[in-house]
Amino acid sequence: MPLDSMTLKLDSSFKPIEMIAWQDAINLVITGKAYIVEAYEKFIRSAYRVWEMPAVIVLKRFVSFHHLKNYSCTRKNILLRDDYTCQYCDTRFDVQQLTIDHVIPRSRGGNKTWTNLIAACRACNQKKGDKLPAEIGMFPINAPHRPGRLFLKKKFLNKMGAQAEKYI
Numbered sequence: 001m002p003l004d005s006m007t008l009k010l011d012s013s014f015k016p017i018e019m020i021a022w023q024d025a026i027n028l029v030i031t032g033k034a035y036i037v038e039a040y041e042k043f044i045r046s047a048y049r050v051w052e053m054p055a056v057i058v059l060k061r062f063v064s065f066h067h068l069k070n071y072s073c074t075r076k077n078i079l080l081r082d083d084y085t086c087q088y089c090d091t092r093f094d095v096q097q098l099t100i101d102h103v104i105p106r107s108r109g110g111n112k113t114w115t116n117l118i119a120a121c122r123a124c125n126q127k128k129g130d131k132l133p134a135e136i137g138m139f140p141i142n143a144p145h146r147p148g149r150l151f152l153k154k155k156f157l158n159k160m161g162a163q164a165e166k167y168i
Helices: 020-030 075-081 122-128 148-160
Strands: 006-008 016-020 034-045 048-059 097-103 119-120
Touching: 006 020, 006 075, 016 020, 020 034, 075 097, 075 119, 097 122, 119 122
Parallel strands: 006 048
Antiparallel strands: 006 016, 034 048, 097 119
16 A cells, blocks of 8 residues: 555554554544544545545544554564564565574474564575574574564554654
8 A cells, every 4th residue: 555545543642553544544533433633635525524634543542552562473574573684694585585484393392473483584494494493503693572562663664654653
């Protein structure tokens, strides 16, 4: 989606929740669940009314954040967390050239968790195989970890316009 098609949704305390399509944002505004704090220089017209296209909206209710910090442990999010960089050879790659490596291999009881998965290029992943890092002498440059609040900024930075950046 183009930058001016996405809207940053904040809770009532101005904490970022997620990026949503402008259509969903205007629906929240029209139904009285949110209000616009930043807008693009575009307008949405109906037969009877005109609205600014929302860049940032604020919900009128508070949203508990204990569940929002649990980002899904997906390939896309792991690559984003590791900045599309192989954690063994410290080389940046395109998405298609990266794999996901289990630091502790699945064959040895490794789980699909934030603390066991890293981005690895094909060559490094094949070289490591199903060995433990200590067995082959290949240790991740950055220890795998569950992402924090800054992950939200990194995740949505390429999707938001200048109006939304100051709220992250």
